[in-house]
Amino acid sequence: MKKLRNIYQTQDEPNSSCLLELRTIILNRDVIxxxxxxYGMPCFLYHKKTICCLWVDKxxxxxxxxxxxxxxxxxxxxxxxxxxxxxxxxxxxYNNIPTDLINTIVSEAVNLVRVRSRKSRKRKNQ
Incomplete structure (x- = not known):
């Protein structure tokens, strides 16, 4: 948890606030x-599978x-x-964060992992 806090706090404004808001949007999208x-950056996982990560483009x-x-x-x-x-x-x-777009893309990414998980479970059961 300390590592995560440090990653967000070491960023300059407005990037720090933006990253924290992105974090909130992503985590609120799905309770799981x-x-x-x-990889040295905050990543968001669905059942231990990485969906997406946050970083600042160099x-x-x-x-x-x-x-x-x-x-x-x-x-x-x-x-x-x-x-x-x-x-x-x-x-x-410096602009409004596209919350609806982020929610849509994160949901689609989570659904991809769900579908892959179901397919791999079916193969294991056969």
Whole structure:
């Protein structure tokens, strides 16, 4: 918990407040989501599977939500990450946070994990 607090507190304003608000939006989206530090950044997990992470882009200095299975998410606002698998939603800390958009994308990402979990359970039971 200390690591998480330090990650948010070491950011400059307005990024610190923006990241904290993003954290609240994501955690309020689904009661099963949990938060952990992975890869040196706050990550949000659904049944121990990483859904997304928060970080500040080094070039733009803007907060971002990094979606792990982004290639399966279909939203025009998501930008392609360093690899095909990841997608990024860049947030402008000086404008209103697109809460509805974030909720939609996080819900879709959680549903992807649910579907994959069901499929893997079916294979194990066969």
């Amino acid at each position: 989501l949990t938060e952990s530090v992975r 070039e733009t200095r803007k907060p971002c939500i990094f979606f792990i299975s982004g290639q399966q998410l279909s939203h025009p606002q998501l930008e392609r990450g360093a690899t095909i698998r990841f997608r990024t939603l860049i947030i402008d800390p």
